[in-house]
Amino acid sequence: MLANYYASQTAMRGMVSKDVRQLVLTVAGAEKQLEGAFSPSQTKEASQNQQQAKLLFTKGNPERGIPACSTCHGPDGTGLESMKTPRLSGQRADYLKAQILAFRAGRRTNDMGQMSASVKNLRYSEIKLLTRFLETWDPQDKEVAN
Numbered sequence: 293m294l295a296n297y298y299a300s301q302t303a304m305r306g307m308v309s310k311d312v313r314q315l316v317l318t319v320a321g322a323e324k325q326l327e328g329a330f331s332p333s334q335t336k337e338a339s340q341n342q343q344q345a346k347l348l349f350t351k352g353n354p355e356r357g358i359p360a361c362s363t364c365h366g367p368d369g370t371g372l373e374s375m376k377t378p379r380l381s382g383q384r385a386d387y388l389k390a391q392i393l394a395f396r397a398g399r400r401t402n403d404m405g406q407m408s409a410s411v412k413n414l415r416y417s418e419i420k421l422l423t424r425f426l427e428t429w430d431p432q433d434k435e436v437a438n
């Protein structure tokens with residue numbers, strides 16, 4: 293009896309650890325599959341966001357009263373001497389976002405009204421898109437620049 297009991301316990305223990313191992317493998321496999329399923333679409337979304345932001349930067353949106361940022365900040369966002377505008381590309385997204393919001397709210401006013409007028413019609417999502425794009429935009433990097 294006791295021997296049987298021990299035998300069944302041992303067998304169960306064996307089964308349990310086997311099951312656990314199987315479970316771990318299953319989870320690991322599922323994770324791998326998920327990675328595979330997500331990364332290409334995430335990459336696609338990221339590049340669509342980059343394109344959308346770049347379009348907004350270089351063309352603006354005339355119907356919505358948004359001028360092209362590049363008119364004043366240069367085609368590659370490095371600032372224009374003639375316009376006395378700062379470089380935007382390569383600056384931290386958080387910093388840029390805070391400046392845009394400050395211009396909008398009238399808390400930063402050293403722009404002769406140029407910035408507050410330029411950014412007042414931007415959606416918040418577009419501000420995030422633009423500033424994330426500018427942070428990583430390396431005008432030398434043809435892949436992103438074109």
Ligand code: HEC
Pocket residue numbers: 349358359360361362363364365375376377378379380383388389391392402403406407410411414422
């Ligand atoms: C009509 C010209 C003009 C346009 C168009 C314009 N800006 Fe500006 N922007 C300025 C000027 C001028 C300043 C700098 C003011 C100062 O500090 O001397 C500035 C400053 C900024 C700053 C602050 C940068 C820093 O280093 O503090 C950000 C961010 C910015 N602009 C983003 C944008 C974005 C995004 C767009 C497009 C939606 C845009 N600007 C369109 C003229 C313009």
